[in-house]
Amino acid sequence: MHIATFDGFGLGMRKPHYPAFVEGQVDVDFVEVISENFMVDGGQPRRILRQVRERYPVALHGVSMSIGSAQPVNPDYLIRLRALVDEIDPLFVSDHLCWTGIGGFNSHDLLPLPYDDETLDVVAANVGRAQDAIGRAMLIENPSSYIAFGHSTMTEWEFLDRLCERSGCGLLLDVNNVFVSASNHGFDALAYLDGVPAHRVRQVHLAGHSQGEALLIDTHDQPVCATVWDLYAHLVGRLGPVATMIERDDAIPPLAELLDELATARRVADRSLREAA
Protein backbone atom coordinates (compact mmCIF):
# COMPACT_ATOMS: atom_id res chain seq x y z
CA MET A 1 0.00 0.00 0.00
CA HIS A 2 1.31 3.41 -0.93
CA ILE A 3 1.28 6.17 1.68
CA ALA A 4 1.88 9.70 0.44
CA THR A 5 4.66 11.76 1.98
CA PHE A 6 4.20 15.26 3.39
CA ASP A 7 6.91 17.30 5.03
CA GLY A 8 5.14 20.27 6.62
CA PHE A 9 4.77 21.35 10.24
CA GLY A 10 1.48 21.14 12.10
CA LEU A 11 -0.36 21.22 15.39
CA GLY A 12 -2.81 18.95 17.14
CA MET A 13 -6.07 20.94 17.16
CA ARG A 14 -7.66 21.11 20.60
CA LYS A 15 -10.93 22.74 21.69
CA PRO A 16 -9.64 26.09 22.98
CA HIS A 17 -8.14 26.77 19.56
CA TYR A 18 -10.99 25.62 17.31
CA PRO A 19 -12.12 29.17 16.39
CA ALA A 20 -8.65 30.21 15.21
CA PHE A 21 -8.35 27.12 13.01
CA VAL A 22 -11.87 27.58 11.63
CA GLU A 23 -10.92 31.12 10.64
CA GLY A 24 -7.74 29.82 9.01
CA GLN A 25 -5.63 32.20 11.09
CA VAL A 26 -3.05 29.66 12.25
CA ASP A 27 0.22 29.47 10.34
CA VAL A 28 0.60 25.71 10.06
CA ASP A 29 0.97 23.34 7.13
CA PHE A 30 -1.44 20.74 8.50
CA VAL A 31 -3.71 20.00 11.43
CA GLU A 32 -4.18 16.77 13.32
CA VAL A 33 -7.41 15.97 15.17
CA ILE A 34 -8.45 13.13 17.47
CA SER A 35 -10.67 10.99 15.22
CA GLU A 36 -13.08 9.89 17.94
CA ASN A 37 -13.98 13.49 18.81
CA PHE A 38 -15.51 13.79 15.35
CA MET A 39 -16.95 10.27 14.91
CA VAL A 40 -20.37 11.59 15.89
CA ASP A 41 -23.55 11.83 13.85
CA GLY A 42 -23.53 15.59 13.33
CA GLY A 43 -23.71 18.96 15.04
CA GLN A 44 -21.00 21.47 15.78
CA PRO A 45 -18.00 19.08 15.86
CA ARG A 46 -18.55 17.83 12.31
CA ARG A 47 -19.27 21.36 11.03
CA ILE A 48 -16.04 22.64 12.59
CA LEU A 49 -14.00 19.82 11.10
CA ARG A 50 -15.44 20.43 7.63
CA GLN A 51 -14.56 24.11 7.89
CA VAL A 52 -11.04 23.38 9.13
CA ARG A 53 -10.58 20.90 6.29
CA GLU A 54 -11.41 23.65 3.78
CA ARG A 55 -8.36 25.52 5.06
CA TYR A 56 -5.81 22.86 6.01
CA PRO A 57 -4.81 19.28 5.26
CA VAL A 58 -6.14 17.23 8.20
CA ALA A 59 -4.63 14.10 9.75
CA LEU A 60 -7.01 11.80 11.67
CA HIS A 61 -5.38 10.42 14.81
CA GLY A 62 -7.26 7.72 16.71
CA VAL A 63 -6.98 6.53 20.29
CA SER A 64 -9.60 3.75 20.41
CA MET A 65 -9.09 1.37 17.52
CA SER A 66 -7.37 -1.09 19.85
CA ILE A 67 -5.35 -2.92 17.21
CA GLY A 68 -3.61 -4.89 19.94
CA SER A 69 -6.74 -6.47 21.41
CA ALA A 70 -6.76 -10.23 21.11
CA GLN A 71 -10.11 -9.84 19.36
CA PRO A 72 -11.03 -8.26 16.02
CA VAL A 73 -11.37 -4.48 15.84
CA ASN A 74 -14.91 -3.30 16.56
CA PRO A 75 -16.76 -3.17 13.19
CA ASP A 76 -18.98 -0.28 14.32
CA TYR A 77 -15.85 1.74 15.04
CA LEU A 78 -14.48 1.01 11.58
CA ILE A 79 -17.75 1.97 9.87
CA ARG A 80 -17.76 5.32 11.64
CA LEU A 81 -14.09 5.93 10.91
CA ARG A 82 -14.64 5.11 7.24
CA ALA A 83 -17.47 7.65 7.08
CA LEU A 84 -15.16 10.29 8.55
CA VAL A 85 -12.35 9.36 6.16
CA ASP A 86 -14.72 9.62 3.19
CA GLU A 87 -15.89 13.06 4.29
CA ILE A 88 -12.52 14.54 5.25
CA ASP A 89 -10.09 12.87 2.82
CA PRO A 90 -7.37 13.03 5.48
CA LEU A 91 -3.67 13.45 4.99
CA PHE A 92 -3.02 10.43 7.25
CA VAL A 93 -5.05 8.05 9.39
CA SER A 94 -3.23 6.82 12.48
CA ASP A 95 -3.68 4.98 15.75
CA HIS A 96 -1.47 3.45 18.41
CA LEU A 97 0.42 0.22 18.91
CA CYS A 98 -1.59 -0.77 21.97
CA TRP A 99 -4.82 -2.29 23.14
CA THR A 100 -7.55 -0.32 24.89
CA GLY A 101 -10.10 -2.97 25.84
CA ILE A 102 -11.23 -6.56 25.63
CA GLY A 103 -14.49 -8.47 25.92
CA GLY A 104 -16.85 -5.52 26.26
CA PHE A 105 -14.52 -3.57 28.52
CA ASN A 106 -12.76 -0.40 27.45
CA SER A 107 -10.07 1.29 29.53
CA HIS A 108 -9.77 4.38 27.28
CA ASP A 109 -6.04 4.18 27.85
CA LEU A 110 -3.19 3.00 25.63
CA LEU A 111 -2.30 -0.31 27.26
CA PRO A 112 1.01 -2.09 26.64
CA LEU A 113 1.63 -5.22 24.59
CA PRO A 114 4.20 -7.99 24.81
CA TYR A 115 6.24 -8.08 21.62
CA ASP A 116 6.22 -11.66 20.38
CA ASP A 117 4.96 -13.63 17.40
CA GLU A 118 1.47 -14.12 18.81
CA THR A 119 1.00 -10.38 19.33
CA LEU A 120 2.41 -9.69 15.87
CA ASP A 121 -0.18 -12.04 14.35
CA VAL A 122 -2.97 -10.30 16.28
CA VAL A 123 -1.88 -6.75 15.49
CA ALA A 124 -1.10 -7.42 11.83
CA ALA A 125 -4.53 -9.02 11.35
CA ASN A 126 -6.27 -6.09 13.03
CA VAL A 127 -4.33 -3.48 11.05
CA GLY A 128 -5.20 -5.41 7.90
CA ARG A 129 -8.90 -5.41 8.82
CA ALA A 130 -8.80 -1.71 9.59
CA GLN A 131 -7.00 -0.80 6.36
CA ASP A 132 -9.47 -2.87 4.34
CA ALA A 133 -12.38 -1.15 6.11
CA ILE A 134 -11.16 2.41 5.60
CA GLY A 135 -9.71 1.79 2.14
CA ARG A 136 -6.24 3.15 2.83
CA ALA A 137 -3.01 2.41 4.66
CA MET A 138 -2.66 3.54 8.25
CA LEU A 139 0.17 4.95 10.31
CA ILE A 140 0.85 3.20 13.60
CA GLU A 141 2.29 5.20 16.50
CA ASN A 142 4.67 3.92 19.17
CA PRO A 143 3.13 4.43 22.64
CA SER A 144 4.76 5.40 25.90
CA SER A 145 4.71 2.43 28.23
CA TYR A 146 5.12 1.77 31.93
CA ILE A 147 5.37 -2.01 31.83
CA ALA A 148 7.67 -4.24 29.81
CA PHE A 149 6.84 -7.92 29.48
CA GLY A 150 9.65 -10.34 30.24
CA HIS A 151 8.55 -12.80 27.57
CA SER A 152 8.82 -10.30 24.71
CA THR A 153 11.05 -11.79 22.02
CA MET A 154 11.78 -8.61 20.11
CA THR A 155 12.26 -4.92 20.73
CA GLU A 156 9.45 -2.46 20.00
CA TRP A 157 11.26 -1.12 16.94
CA GLU A 158 11.81 -4.65 15.60
CA PHE A 159 8.12 -5.33 16.20
CA LEU A 160 7.14 -2.17 14.29
CA ASP A 161 9.45 -3.10 11.43
CA ARG A 162 7.87 -6.53 11.11
CA LEU A 163 4.37 -5.08 11.47
CA CYS A 164 5.01 -2.69 8.58
CA GLU A 165 6.28 -5.55 6.44
CA ARG A 166 3.30 -7.76 7.27
CA SER A 167 0.52 -5.17 6.97
CA GLY A 168 1.86 -2.46 4.66
CA CYS A 169 1.21 0.21 7.27
CA GLY A 170 3.44 3.22 7.87
CA LEU A 171 4.73 4.72 11.09
CA LEU A 172 3.95 7.76 13.16
CA LEU A 173 6.97 8.14 15.39
CA ASP A 174 6.42 9.95 18.69
CA VAL A 175 9.90 11.01 19.79
CA ASN A 176 8.74 11.85 23.31
CA ASN A 177 7.20 8.40 23.65
CA VAL A 178 10.50 6.84 22.60
CA PHE A 179 12.27 8.90 25.26
CA VAL A 180 9.71 8.06 27.99
CA SER A 181 9.76 4.33 27.26
CA ALA A 182 13.56 4.29 26.92
CA SER A 183 13.86 5.95 30.32
CA ASN A 184 11.27 3.67 31.93
CA HIS A 185 12.64 0.43 30.51
CA GLY A 186 16.32 1.22 30.21
CA PHE A 187 16.89 0.92 26.49
CA ASP A 188 18.82 3.26 24.20
CA ALA A 189 16.53 5.84 22.55
CA LEU A 190 19.05 6.39 19.73
CA ALA A 191 19.13 2.67 18.99
CA TYR A 192 15.32 2.82 18.70
CA LEU A 193 15.42 5.79 16.30
CA ASP A 194 18.13 4.10 14.24
CA GLY A 195 16.26 0.80 14.28
CA VAL A 196 12.87 1.82 12.93
CA PRO A 197 12.44 1.42 9.17
CA ALA A 198 13.08 4.99 7.99
CA HIS A 199 11.23 4.55 4.70
CA ARG A 200 8.03 3.75 6.63
CA VAL A 201 7.94 6.88 8.77
CA ARG A 202 5.46 9.46 7.50
CA GLN A 203 4.80 11.61 10.56
CA VAL A 204 6.51 12.65 13.80
CA HIS A 205 4.93 13.75 17.09
CA LEU A 206 6.74 15.99 19.55
CA ALA A 207 5.34 16.37 23.06
CA GLY A 208 6.21 16.73 26.73
CA HIS A 209 6.05 14.44 29.73
CA SER A 210 6.16 14.55 33.54
CA GLN A 211 8.31 12.86 36.15
CA GLY A 212 6.22 10.42 38.18
CA GLU A 213 7.24 8.84 41.48
CA ALA A 214 9.24 6.08 39.83
CA LEU A 215 8.70 6.46 36.10
CA LEU A 216 8.32 9.11 33.43
CA ILE A 217 4.69 9.66 32.51
CA ASP A 218 3.50 10.62 29.06
CA THR A 219 1.24 13.47 30.17
CA HIS A 220 1.50 15.59 27.01
CA ASP A 221 0.97 18.63 29.21
CA GLN A 222 4.47 20.14 29.03
CA PRO A 223 6.72 21.69 26.40
CA VAL A 224 9.11 19.42 24.53
CA CYS A 225 12.23 18.85 26.65
CA ALA A 226 15.82 19.43 25.52
CA THR A 227 16.67 15.74 25.20
CA VAL A 228 13.66 15.14 22.97
CA TRP A 229 14.73 18.05 20.73
CA ASP A 230 18.15 16.38 20.42
CA LEU A 231 16.52 13.08 19.54
CA TYR A 232 14.31 14.82 16.98
CA ALA A 233 17.39 16.42 15.38
CA HIS A 234 19.01 12.99 15.18
CA LEU A 235 15.87 11.49 13.65
CA VAL A 236 15.47 14.19 10.99
CA GLY A 237 19.12 13.71 10.06
CA ARG A 238 18.30 10.09 9.36
CA LEU A 239 14.84 10.48 7.78
CA GLY A 240 15.12 13.73 5.89
CA PRO A 241 12.09 16.06 5.74
CA VAL A 242 9.07 14.56 7.52
CA ALA A 243 5.64 15.83 8.63
CA THR A 244 6.16 17.00 12.21
CA MET A 245 3.74 18.32 14.78
CA ILE A 246 3.48 19.45 18.38
CA GLU A 247 0.96 17.41 20.36
CA ARG A 248 -0.45 18.87 23.58
CA ASP A 249 -3.38 17.05 25.22
CA ASP A 250 -3.66 18.71 28.62
CA ALA A 251 -2.88 22.09 30.18
CA ILE A 252 -3.42 23.54 26.70
CA PRO A 253 -1.44 26.81 26.47
CA PRO A 254 -2.24 29.84 24.28
CA LEU A 255 -1.83 29.12 20.59
CA ALA A 256 1.15 31.48 20.39
CA GLU A 257 3.12 29.22 22.75
CA LEU A 258 2.46 26.17 20.60
CA LEU A 259 3.42 28.09 17.46
CA ASP A 260 6.67 29.14 19.15
CA GLU A 261 7.35 25.49 19.87
CA LEU A 262 6.55 24.62 16.28
CA ALA A 263 8.98 27.32 15.11
CA THR A 264 11.63 25.58 17.22
CA ALA A 265 10.80 22.33 15.45
CA ARG A 266 11.29 24.03 12.08
CA ARG A 267 14.68 25.43 13.19
CA VAL A 268 15.85 22.11 14.61
CA ALA A 269 14.82 20.29 11.43
CA ASP A 270 16.44 22.90 9.16
CA ARG A 271 19.71 22.72 11.07
CA SER A 272 19.69 18.96 11.09
CA LEU A 273 18.97 18.76 7.37
CA ARG A 274 21.78 21.23 6.61
CA GLU A 275 24.23 19.23 8.71
CA ALA A 276 23.17 16.00 7.05
CA ALA A 277 23.53 17.47 3.54
Added chain:
Amino acid sequence: MSLLALQQDFRAWLHVGEAPSDPRFAEDARAGLDIYQNNYRGQIVACLDESFAVTRAWLGDEAFQDAIIAHAGRMPPHSWSLDHYPDDFPSTLAQLYPGDAEVAELATLELALGHAFVAADAVPVATGDLAGVEWDHARLHLTPSLRMCGLTTNAPAIWSAITAETMPPPVELLPNRGEILVWRHDETPRFRTTDQAEADALRHIDKGMNFGSLCAALVDAGGDDPAAVAGQWLAQWISDGLIIEIEGETRCVN
Protein backbone atom coordinates in the same frame (compact mmCIF):
# COMPACT_ATOMS: atom_id res chain seq x y z
CA MET B 1 -1.15 -18.38 28.44
CA SER B 2 -2.49 -16.46 25.46
CA LEU B 3 -2.54 -12.75 24.77
CA LEU B 4 -6.26 -12.86 25.53
CA ALA B 5 -5.61 -14.30 29.00
CA LEU B 6 -3.01 -11.64 29.70
CA GLN B 7 -5.41 -8.90 28.67
CA GLN B 8 -8.20 -10.35 30.79
CA ASP B 9 -5.80 -10.32 33.74
CA PHE B 10 -4.94 -6.68 33.04
CA ARG B 11 -8.64 -5.80 32.82
CA ALA B 12 -9.25 -7.28 36.27
CA TRP B 13 -6.47 -5.10 37.64
CA LEU B 14 -7.93 -1.94 36.14
CA HIS B 15 -11.55 -2.61 37.00
CA VAL B 16 -11.45 -4.26 40.42
CA GLY B 17 -7.82 -3.80 41.48
CA GLU B 18 -7.10 -7.53 41.42
CA ALA B 19 -3.31 -7.91 41.11
CA PRO B 20 -2.37 -9.75 37.89
CA SER B 21 -1.56 -13.40 38.48
CA ASP B 22 -0.01 -13.89 35.05
CA PRO B 23 3.72 -14.58 35.55
CA ARG B 24 4.45 -12.60 32.41
CA PHE B 25 3.98 -9.41 34.42
CA ALA B 26 7.43 -8.60 35.73
CA GLU B 27 8.02 -8.49 39.48
CA ASP B 28 8.74 -4.79 39.33
CA ALA B 29 5.61 -4.03 37.30
CA ARG B 30 3.69 -2.54 40.23
CA ALA B 31 4.70 1.09 39.63
CA GLY B 32 3.62 0.81 36.01
CA LEU B 33 0.39 -0.97 36.88
CA ASP B 34 -0.44 1.83 39.31
CA ILE B 35 0.00 4.42 36.54
CA TYR B 36 -2.36 2.54 34.23
CA GLN B 37 -4.95 2.14 36.98
CA ASN B 38 -4.66 5.83 37.86
CA ASN B 39 -5.13 6.78 34.19
CA TYR B 40 -8.18 4.52 33.95
CA ARG B 41 -9.85 5.98 37.01
CA GLY B 42 -8.92 9.51 35.98
CA GLN B 43 -10.61 9.07 32.60
CA ILE B 44 -13.83 7.91 34.23
CA VAL B 45 -13.91 10.77 36.71
CA ALA B 46 -13.13 13.40 34.07
CA CYS B 47 -15.75 12.01 31.71
CA LEU B 48 -18.58 12.06 34.27
CA ASP B 49 -17.46 15.40 35.73
CA GLU B 50 -17.65 16.99 32.31
CA SER B 51 -20.95 15.37 31.36
CA PHE B 52 -22.86 16.11 34.56
CA ALA B 53 -21.67 19.49 35.83
CA VAL B 54 -25.17 20.55 36.94
CA THR B 55 -25.90 17.27 38.69
CA ARG B 56 -22.57 17.59 40.46
CA ALA B 57 -23.42 21.13 41.58
CA TRP B 58 -26.79 19.90 42.91
CA LEU B 59 -25.39 16.86 44.73
CA GLY B 60 -22.17 18.44 46.01
CA ASP B 61 -18.64 17.30 45.18
CA GLU B 62 -18.34 14.57 47.80
CA ALA B 63 -21.65 12.88 47.02
CA PHE B 64 -20.92 13.13 43.30
CA GLN B 65 -17.52 11.46 43.75
CA ASP B 66 -19.20 8.67 45.72
CA ALA B 67 -21.68 8.23 42.89
CA ILE B 68 -18.84 7.99 40.35
CA ILE B 69 -17.12 5.32 42.42
CA ALA B 70 -20.38 3.37 42.71
CA HIS B 71 -21.01 3.68 38.99
CA ALA B 72 -17.48 2.67 37.99
CA GLY B 73 -17.79 -0.44 40.15
CA ARG B 74 -21.20 -1.30 38.80
CA MET B 75 -20.57 -0.51 35.16
CA PRO B 76 -17.09 -0.21 33.63
CA PRO B 77 -16.76 1.56 30.26
CA HIS B 78 -17.80 -0.75 27.44
CA SER B 79 -17.86 1.34 24.28
CA TRP B 80 -15.02 2.47 22.02
CA SER B 81 -16.20 6.02 22.69
CA LEU B 82 -15.87 7.52 26.13
CA ASP B 83 -18.78 9.74 25.10
CA HIS B 84 -21.04 6.72 25.59
CA TYR B 85 -19.97 6.11 29.18
CA PRO B 86 -22.35 8.69 30.72
CA ASP B 87 -25.38 6.88 29.24
CA ASP B 88 -25.97 4.63 32.24
CA PHE B 89 -25.05 7.10 34.99
CA PRO B 90 -28.65 8.29 35.57
CA SER B 91 -29.70 4.72 36.37
CA THR B 92 -26.92 4.48 38.97
CA LEU B 93 -28.13 7.77 40.50
CA ALA B 94 -31.71 6.44 40.55
CA GLN B 95 -30.46 3.45 42.55
CA LEU B 96 -28.40 5.59 44.92
CA TYR B 97 -31.14 8.19 45.47
CA PRO B 98 -34.47 6.33 45.26
CA GLY B 99 -36.23 9.00 47.30
CA ASP B 100 -34.77 11.95 45.39
CA ALA B 101 -36.02 11.56 41.86
CA GLU B 102 -34.75 14.99 40.82
CA VAL B 103 -31.14 13.75 40.97
CA ALA B 104 -31.54 11.15 38.22
CA GLU B 105 -33.85 13.47 36.28
CA LEU B 106 -31.23 16.24 36.31
CA ALA B 107 -28.65 13.77 35.03
CA THR B 108 -31.05 12.47 32.37
CA LEU B 109 -31.63 16.02 31.17
CA GLU B 110 -27.89 16.72 30.98
CA LEU B 111 -27.35 13.46 29.11
CA ALA B 112 -30.11 14.24 26.61
CA LEU B 113 -28.68 17.71 25.98
CA GLY B 114 -25.30 16.12 25.28
CA HIS B 115 -26.83 13.63 22.85
CA ALA B 116 -28.74 16.39 21.06
CA PHE B 117 -25.52 18.38 20.62
CA VAL B 118 -23.99 15.71 18.36
CA ALA B 119 -27.14 14.20 16.84
CA ALA B 120 -27.45 13.90 13.08
CA ASP B 121 -27.97 17.15 11.19
CA ALA B 122 -31.41 17.97 9.80
CA VAL B 123 -33.11 21.11 8.51
CA PRO B 124 -36.56 21.83 9.98
CA VAL B 125 -39.46 22.74 7.72
CA ALA B 126 -40.51 26.37 7.76
CA THR B 127 -44.03 27.73 7.93
CA GLY B 128 -43.71 28.83 4.32
CA ASP B 129 -43.15 25.21 3.25
CA LEU B 130 -46.63 24.11 4.31
CA ALA B 131 -48.75 25.31 1.40
CA GLY B 132 -50.56 22.46 -0.31
CA VAL B 133 -50.02 19.85 2.40
CA GLU B 134 -52.91 17.38 2.66
CA TRP B 135 -52.99 17.20 6.42
CA ASP B 136 -55.34 14.22 6.70
CA HIS B 137 -52.69 12.04 5.09
CA ALA B 138 -49.60 13.96 6.07
CA ARG B 139 -46.84 11.96 7.65
CA LEU B 140 -44.47 14.02 9.79
CA HIS B 141 -40.79 13.21 10.25
CA LEU B 142 -39.20 14.36 13.50
CA THR B 143 -35.73 15.76 13.95
CA PRO B 144 -33.22 12.99 14.80
CA SER B 145 -32.02 15.06 17.75
CA LEU B 146 -35.36 14.75 19.62
CA ARG B 147 -35.27 12.88 22.93
CA MET B 148 -38.19 12.48 25.35
CA CYS B 149 -37.68 11.73 29.02
CA GLY B 150 -40.21 11.13 31.77
CA LEU B 151 -40.43 13.76 34.46
CA THR B 152 -41.81 13.62 38.01
CA THR B 153 -40.08 16.66 39.54
CA ASN B 154 -39.15 20.25 38.76
CA ALA B 155 -35.66 19.14 37.68
CA PRO B 156 -35.72 21.43 34.60
CA ALA B 157 -36.24 24.48 36.83
CA ILE B 158 -33.34 23.34 39.02
CA TRP B 159 -31.18 22.87 35.91
CA SER B 160 -32.03 26.35 34.66
CA ALA B 161 -31.26 27.99 38.00
CA ILE B 162 -27.92 26.23 38.44
CA THR B 163 -26.93 26.99 34.86
CA ALA B 164 -27.81 30.65 35.39
CA GLU B 165 -25.86 30.58 38.67
CA THR B 166 -28.94 31.60 40.67
CA MET B 167 -30.45 29.94 43.74
CA PRO B 168 -32.19 26.75 42.64
CA PRO B 169 -35.79 26.25 43.79
CA PRO B 170 -36.63 23.56 46.34
CA VAL B 171 -37.57 20.19 44.90
CA GLU B 172 -41.21 19.84 43.96
CA LEU B 173 -43.04 16.74 42.82
CA LEU B 174 -45.27 17.31 39.78
CA PRO B 175 -48.99 16.68 40.35
CA ASN B 176 -49.00 14.53 37.20
CA ARG B 177 -46.14 12.76 35.50
CA GLY B 178 -44.84 14.95 32.67
CA GLU B 179 -42.24 14.71 29.97
CA ILE B 180 -39.31 16.77 28.85
CA LEU B 181 -38.54 17.22 25.16
CA VAL B 182 -34.89 17.80 24.25
CA TRP B 183 -33.68 18.61 20.75
CA ARG B 184 -31.14 20.73 18.88
CA HIS B 185 -31.99 23.90 17.00
CA ASP B 186 -29.14 24.93 14.72
CA GLU B 187 -26.18 24.00 16.98
CA THR B 188 -27.82 24.68 20.33
CA PRO B 189 -29.60 22.01 22.39
CA ARG B 190 -33.00 23.11 23.71
CA PHE B 191 -35.65 21.64 25.97
CA ARG B 192 -39.18 22.26 27.14
CA THR B 193 -41.52 20.43 29.43
CA THR B 194 -44.88 19.09 28.36
CA ASP B 195 -47.61 16.70 29.39
CA GLN B 196 -47.91 13.00 28.70
CA ALA B 197 -50.48 13.52 25.94
CA GLU B 198 -48.21 15.59 23.69
CA ALA B 199 -45.25 13.28 24.29
CA ASP B 200 -47.41 10.26 23.40
CA ALA B 201 -48.56 12.05 20.25
CA LEU B 202 -44.94 12.61 19.23
CA ARG B 203 -44.16 8.94 19.85
CA HIS B 204 -47.07 7.94 17.61
CA ILE B 205 -45.85 10.36 14.93
CA ASP B 206 -42.34 8.93 15.26
CA LYS B 207 -43.71 5.43 14.67
CA GLY B 208 -45.37 6.53 11.44
CA MET B 209 -48.91 7.55 12.42
CA ASN B 210 -50.14 10.22 10.00
CA PHE B 211 -51.59 13.48 11.21
CA GLY B 212 -55.19 12.59 10.31
CA SER B 213 -54.99 9.38 12.36
CA LEU B 214 -53.54 11.33 15.27
CA CYS B 215 -56.48 13.73 15.14
CA ALA B 216 -58.93 10.80 14.98
CA ALA B 217 -57.24 9.22 18.00
CA LEU B 218 -57.66 12.50 19.90
CA VAL B 219 -61.37 12.57 19.02
CA ASP B 220 -61.74 8.95 20.19
CA ALA B 221 -60.00 9.85 23.45
CA GLY B 222 -62.78 12.38 24.06
CA GLY B 223 -60.80 15.39 25.19
CA ASP B 224 -61.87 19.01 24.87
CA ASP B 225 -61.68 20.37 21.33
CA PRO B 226 -59.27 17.77 19.89
CA ALA B 227 -58.92 19.64 16.58
CA ALA B 228 -57.68 22.74 18.38
CA VAL B 229 -55.28 20.67 20.49
CA ALA B 230 -53.80 18.97 17.42
CA GLY B 231 -53.49 22.30 15.65
CA GLN B 232 -51.70 23.89 18.61
CA TRP B 233 -49.29 20.97 18.87
CA LEU B 234 -48.51 21.09 15.17
CA ALA B 235 -47.87 24.83 15.26
CA GLN B 236 -45.59 24.39 18.28
CA TRP B 237 -43.67 21.50 16.70
CA ILE B 238 -43.05 23.55 13.57
CA SER B 239 -42.10 26.60 15.60
CA ASP B 240 -39.70 24.51 17.72
CA GLY B 241 -38.08 23.03 14.62
CA LEU B 242 -39.07 19.46 15.50
CA ILE B 243 -40.48 18.63 12.03
CA ILE B 244 -37.93 18.06 9.28
CA GLU B 245 -40.13 16.59 6.56
CA ILE B 246 -43.83 16.34 5.77
CA GLU B 247 -44.99 13.62 3.42
CA GLY B 248 -48.47 14.17 2.07
CA GLU B 249 -50.22 14.42 -1.24
CA THR B 250 -47.86 17.31 -1.79
CA ARG B 251 -44.38 16.38 -0.68
CA CYS B 252 -42.63 18.99 1.41
CA VAL B 253 -38.98 18.24 1.95
CA ASN B 254 -36.02 20.33 2.93
